[in-house]
Amino acid sequence: MIDVNATINTISYDPILCKDLNTYSVEDFYSGKAFNDSSFRVNTEENNYAVSWWVSPKRTRSYPRARVYDTYDHDNRVTILPLVKDEGKDGDRDYLQWDTLSLMSLLQINVIIAPYKNADKNETYDNKITNQRFDRQYIKEKFQELQKYHSDALQWNLNQASNLDEVAELSKKYYYENISAATGVEMHSRSYFERRMNNITEKAEDFKQKSRGLAVEAQNRESLTLQPKESVKADKGRITIRDHLGGEYYFTTDEILVENNEVFLIEKKHTTRTFPSTADIKNGLVRMMLFKNLDTVKINGKRHEPVPVLGVTGSELEGYTSNSDSIADELQSVSNRKRKQINSLLQEANKNDFTVIISEDTESVEKELYERFKARRR
Numbered sequence: 001m002i003d004v005n006a007t008i009n010t011i012s013y014d015p016i017l018c019k020d021l022n023t024y025s026v027e028d029f030y031s032g033k034a035f036n037d038s039s040f041r042v043n044t045e046e047n048n049y050a051v052s053w054w055v056s057p058k059r060t061r062s063y064p065r066a067r068v069y070d071t072y073d074h075d076n077r078v079t080i081l082p083l084v085k086d087e088g089k090d091g092d093r094d095y096l097q098w099d100t101l102s103l104m105s106l107l108q109i110n111v112i113i114a115p116y117k118n119a120d121k122n123e124t125y126d127n128k129i130t131n132q133r134f135d136r137q138y139i140k141e142k143f144q145e146l147q148k149y150h151s152d153a154l155q156w157n158l159n160q161a162s163n164l165d166e167v168a169e170l171s172k173k174y175y176y177e178n179i180s181a182a183t184g185v186e187m188h189s190r191s192y193f194e195r196r197m198n199n200i201t202e203k204a205e206d207f208k209q210k211s212r213g214l215a216v217e218a219q220n221r222e223s224l225t226l227q228p229k230e231s232v233k234a235d236k237g238r239i240t241i242r243d244h245l246g247g248e249y250y251f252t253t254d255e256i257l258v259e260n261n262e263v264f265l266i267e268k269k270h271t272t273r274t275f276p277s278t279a280d281i282k283n284g285l286v287r288m289m290l291f292k293n294l295d296t297v298k299i300n301g302k303r304h305e306p307v308p309v310l311g312v313t314g315s316e317l318e319g320y321t322s323n324s325d326s327i328a329d330e331l332q333s334v335s336n337r338k339r340k341q342i343n344s345l346l347q348e349a350n351k352n353d354f355t356v357i358i359s360e361d362t363e364s365v366e367k368e369l370y371e372r373f374k375a376r377r378r
Helices: 026-031 064-069 098-106 136-147 153-162 165-183 190-202 204-223 278-291 336-352 363-377
Strands: 002-008 023-025 039-043 048-053 077-082 084-086 093-095 110-114 116-121 129-134 237-243 248-253 255-259 262-271 296-299 305-314 320-322 355-360
Touching (some): 002 255, 023 026, 026 039, 026 136, 048 064, 064 077, 064 278, 077 129, 077 136, 084 165, 093 190, 098 110, 098 153, 098 248, 110 136, 110 153, 116 165, 129 136, 165 190, 237 255, 248 278, 262 278, 262 363, 278 305, 278 336, 305 363, 320 336, 336 355
Parallel strands (some): 002 237, 023 039, 048 077, 077 110, 262 305, 305 355
Antiparallel strands (some): 002 296, 084 093, 116 129, 237 248, 320 355
């Protein structure tokens, strides 16, 4: 296991694969109609906003980074996420982590932290809810406040993080009084919820440290786990990224290769079919946003030059292609629609100075492609 420590100050990135967002009026936004889309545009009298929303504060559920990615080609970016999502005693309960706010600040995305107010009973389980819906009035008030705000996303997000008491109280009321009573579902432990909320709202520094401790634990677990959506041929690595805002991000790289003074940071996306989903690819592109903007990268105190790579494999894919000059286009068995998406992905990689290697899920073929790529850089 290779441990990498890196710093980052700003993010410069020009996306191409952002989807065309549907445009909604402010009234449709406040009514909740706009939330039929995972990301959308809201037009106001003075500005247009690109808005995304998270189903859960946990980054690994429902592709939230793909939703955020789709807003990145707009100047005014907003994301809405819950402080906590409790699915009931038979489901999961996830809490907001400090470094999620740090990452959104780094990406210059304004965060609205809102409570879930309504939900339906999941008929498959005795104590589980589904179709959770935000407090629309709360979002309306915060969005109106944001429109009058004249500082950057960092300051806005820090203000939100310093004033979470109201969201915590509303979340407790809605889950343990309103939703539980309306659905007959028993929620997770109320006493633990209150302790966790106190930890978040009373001491911002404790919240930060507790969140980071949980993030490190998750990083360690992930470094030992192979997900079905990864096809990994080499060892994983751990990378800790620190920014000038005080944020720390704990990731694993699906593969890491060290060659002379270069370190290849490889994010893998795999499918048992021909090509991974668009959302999965966009999740990988958010990683590329970070990796291609790293300022300093060190392994055991020694500086290395980072080489970000997005590796894409498919069990039913035949052939290979890349935006690297060292790899010819030998890709087969993809539809015209998928070929168009692949070409856009390669174009985005060229535009933002990282490498994409797309290949069939054959170890010998993939190894040969990476050897060609590394040899070209010598």
